[in-house]
Amino acid sequence: MSVPVRPILSALLRNRTGAVLVAMQIAIALAVLVNALYIVVQRAEKMGRPTGIDVDNVMVIASAGFTERFQTVPSIQEDLAYLRALPGVVAASVTGSIPLSDGGSNNPLLTNPEAHAGENYNALEIDEQGLAALGVHLVAGRNFTHEEIQPPLTKLDASRFVPEIIVSRALAERLFPHQSPLGKRVYDPLRQSATIVGVVDPVMGCFPSSDHPDWVYFLPRYPYAFGGSLVYLVRTQPGQRAALMRVVEQHLAKSNPDRVIDWVRPLNYFRDLTYLGDRSMEIYLITVTALMIAVTCLGIFALATFNVSTRTKQIGTRRAVGARRRDIVQYFLVENGLVTGAGVIVGCALALATGYYLSLQYALPRLNLYFLVGGVLLLWATGQLAAWQPARRAAAVPPSVATRTV
Amino acid sequence: MLAYYMRLALRSFGRNPGITALMVLAIALGIAVCVMTLTVYHAMSGNPIWWKNDRLYAVTMDNWDPKQSYRRNSTLPPPEMTYQDTQHLFRSDIPRRKVIMYATDGVVSGAGNVPAAHVSTRVTTADFFAMFEAPFLYGGGWGAGADDPAQPLIVLSRAENQKLFGGVNSVGRTLRWNDHEFRVAGVLDDWFPRPRFFDLNGGSFGEPEKAFIPFGWGAQLELLNDEETDCWKPEKLDTFRDFMASDCVWLQMWVELPDAASRERMQSFMDGYWAEQHKAGRFQRPRDNRLTNVSGWLRDNRVVDNDNRVLVGLAFAFLAVCLINTVGLLLAKFLNGAPVTGVRRALGASRRHIFFQHLVEVAVLSVLGAVLGLGLAALGLAAVHHLYASAHLYQRGGYQELMHFDAVGVLWAVILALAATLAAGLYPAWRVGRLPPAVYLKSQ
Incomplete structure (x- = not known):
């Protein structure tokens, strides 16, 4: 069966304004759809990266001593003893900055004491329960022991380093490619050395938005607390976090008058905050793109319906001289297909140009061509679908219409 | 005359309520999305001390x-x-x-x-x-x-x-x-x-x-x-x-x-x-010793983030689609009414009269669209604001405060509605005025 493209095309060309407008809509919709989806997928990938942390069962407590009487170490020990004795608590530790919050400290490490300067990596101070409190697994070497935990830095020795560290697998690979990092020495900028005693599973540190959030190392030390906040990390049994948070907040708020508890929050809070911009962008892009396609489809639908109603007599005449219902449906679908096809072709160029512009201007990665192919198919199919019902209606026009209004 | 054109417009809407609703909705959505994005963009890109812009300098040394x-x-x-x-x-x-x-x-x-x-x-x-x-x-x-x-x-x-x-x-x-x-x-x-x-x-x-x-x-x-x-x-x-x-x-x-x-x-x-x-x-x-004025400082520190610029572009692409959509529908609708227009022309209406008659119809559509769009934008902003506030996400730099609907939003809606009228209405109104009346009179 041959499709009568030529007569449809020449009819279209005689009355082209409407067709051009539809094609323009399709072109813009395609360019937006493809680029928006591409950005959405990137954001989803970013947010979906594993954290390596048992985020759903960890709570974070901010505590700050503010009087002269406040003693950091005894206070930490008292609080940790209380937290660890609570039924439902798996582990509790103390640190200086909040994981996944995009805030914390980056310090250089060097593998060679002669090197000029090391690169910065995320450092997190923890005690012997720190890994367990985050739900991070050791893959090689050992954990810190209680005896190894160093006292906090003070106002007199703030440059002090630690003798041992634990590194993430990604950082180990970065520092000592293709070698076992265990027992290797690393140096701080003052060339004080530490030995790597353990390696943990991939774990995201404090900076999910950085280029390498998994370049993390752990220091066996109570946190630096010059009047700043201490952060307790407490991991609970699944399902018990919410209840324990209330208990803990009530107790700690009263247990020591020389400090304040700023808040007790689930760790998810900080991860969500970090990804807030990405999440909003995703929602916005999806909503607007969906609306755009909906508007385009409704437009195609309305225009096709309109065309059918204005062409009733013409359709009736065609039916009267022998066109089958199928031919009428085909006519409208082919017409729509041609218009949509033209729009899609222009749209491809527009999508590529937009993608190129975005990659230049905003340093986004270059558009992936699979998205373009997918977008083309999707828009073309939706276009046909929008024209389907009006085409059916056209086919229902009886041949007798042709004779009525002469 | 204007009142008469308004009556004609309303009657015309009554003839194709579905298409009229679609056109109003398209204009409204286009305007709503643009107003929302521009409100946030405006808040982000503002200079809160513009009157001292060239007297205050941030000092930096490398x-x-x-x-x-x-x-x-x-x-x-x-x-x-x-x-x-x-x-x-x-x-x-x-x-x-x-x-x-x-x-x-x-x-x-x-x-x-x-x-x-x-x-x-x-x-x-x-x-x-x-x-x-x-x-x-x-x-x-x-x-x-x-x-x-x-x-x-x-x-x-x-x-x-x-x-x-x-x-x-x-x-x-x-x-x-x-x-x-x-x-x-x-x-x-x-x-x-x-x-x-x-x-x-x-x-x-x-x-x-x-x-x-x-x-x-x-x-x-x-x-x-x-x-x-x-x-x-x-x-x-x-x-x-x-x-x-x-x-x-x-x-x-x-x-x-x-x-x-x-x-x-x-x-x-x-x-x-x-x-x-x-x-x-x-x-x-x-x-590299610098004295940077306030606007330069905001620019150097990339206060308006790339996401926001992308969204402004997206909003205008969306508005363009909505307007093109409306142009197509208007054109089809006006041409469909050509026989009536032919009679009006034959009875003495000039091309200008026909043009204005149709332009009034478009303007009414745009105003309806703008009002609805403004409402949608206010709702949208309130929803986002509420979402941010209820999630206690205000900690991060007060983004929810950017979601305020203000005079700037209204101003943008008015400008966009005017632009929409001109962009969507001019061509169809002109085109229908150019139709030779005789052809349509004949076919009746």
Whole structure:
């Protein structure tokens, strides 16, 4: 069966304004759809990266001593003893900055004491329960022991380093490619050395938005607390976090008058905050793109319906001289297909140009061509679908219409 | 005549209610999305102290590592300064006003029965309030003499004064800040410059701090910067004194220079200091001493993020689709009514009359679309605002405050509605006016 493209095309060309407008809509919709989806997928990938942390069962407590009487170490020990004795608590530790919050400290490490300067990596101070409190697994070497935990830095020795560290697998690979990092020495900028005693599973540190959030190392030390906040990390049994948070907040708020508890929050809070911009962008892009396609489809639908109603007599005449219902449906679908096809072709160029512009201007990665192919198919199919019902209606026009209004 | 055209338009809508609704909806959605995006964009890209734009300058000097720049992808100097450099530059009397400052936080207690709590605090020199035009509700700031040696004076935000003292004039009352006694010198009125241009660390849209204390307390109580401290040099930083003498950057410095001449003098003063230090072994990077005005500062620090620009582009692409959609539908509708138009032409209506008749119809559509669009935008903004607020996500730089629907949104809606009318209506109205009436009369 041959499709009568030529007569449809020449009819279209005689009355082209409407067709051009539809094609323009399709072109813009395609360019937006493809680029928006591409950005959405990137954001989803970013947010979906594993954290390596048992985020759903960890709570974070901010505590700050503010009087002269406040003693950091005894206070930490008292609080940790209380937290660890609570039924439902798996582990509790103390640190200086909040994981996944995009805030914390980056310090250089060097593998060679002669090197000029090391690169910065995320450092997190923890005690012997720190890994367990985050739900991070050791893959090689050992954990810190209680005896190894160093006292906090003070106002007199703030440059002090630690003798041992634990590194993430990604950082180990970065520092000592293709070698076992265990027992290797690393140096701080003052060339004080530490030995790597353990390696943990991939774990995201404090900076999910950085280029390498998994370049993390752990220091066996109570946190630096010059009047700043201490952060307790407490991991609970699944399902018990919410209840324990209330208990803990009530107790700690009263247990020591020389400090304040700023808040007790689930760790998810900080991860969500970090990804807030990405999440909003995703929602916005999806909503607007969906609306755009909906508007385009409704437009195609309305225009096709309109065309059918204005062409009733013409359709009736065609039916009267022998066109089958199928031919009428085909006519409208082919017409729509041609218009949509033209729009899609222009749209491809527009999508590529937009993608190129975005990659230049905003340093986004270059558009992936699979998205373009997918977008083309999707828009073309939706276009046909929008024209389907009006085409059916056209086919229902009886041949007798042709004779009525002469 | 206009009233008659309006009646005709309404009758025309009645003939194709579905298509009319679709056109209004398309215009409304296009306008709503644009107004939402532009409202946020406008708030982000605003300059909250534009009237002083060319008098206030952020001071920066590139003291960074000779082997690499502060930022990997730009050669801008660090946005903050070292203690030693600010101390030297502060001695200059070229600027009319000058300020060095940083953010820290302290625990406030001892104000009646209010429980002790953390309060974000700015440690700053005296000129801060006058320079950035922070309005006082009660009292005032402190004199330059109170900076060093530091006097126990504190300025509170209006909200903090409300919390601590129930909103009364608390000037002269005392409270404890990190367990040291301070006396309230003044209470600020509501003051939310957005973006928070004077210190863009820790979220560009955050509120100013809730308390302000004289700069000298920083060294006296050894207060660290709560937001951003960056060091590059391998040097011993055991004590706060080491830290103050180091090449770490952690202080913001601004100067007020009333005219071009003073700006030039300040620049050469900085360059002179740079040369002296360069000879002594510091500042080994290419000379880059900057005085950056407010708008330049907001640009350099990328206050408007890329996502937002992409969204503005997206919104306009969406509006374009909606308008093209409307043009197509209008055209089809008008041409469909050509026989009637033919009769009107034959009875004496001129092309201009036909054109205006149809333009009135489009204008009515656009106004309906704009009103509906405005409503949708307000709803949308309220929904986003609510979502942010209920998720307690306000901590991160106050984004939800950008979601306010204001006069700017209304203005944009009006402009967009006008543009929509012109863009969508002109061609179909013109086209229908050009139709030869005879053809349509014949076919009846």
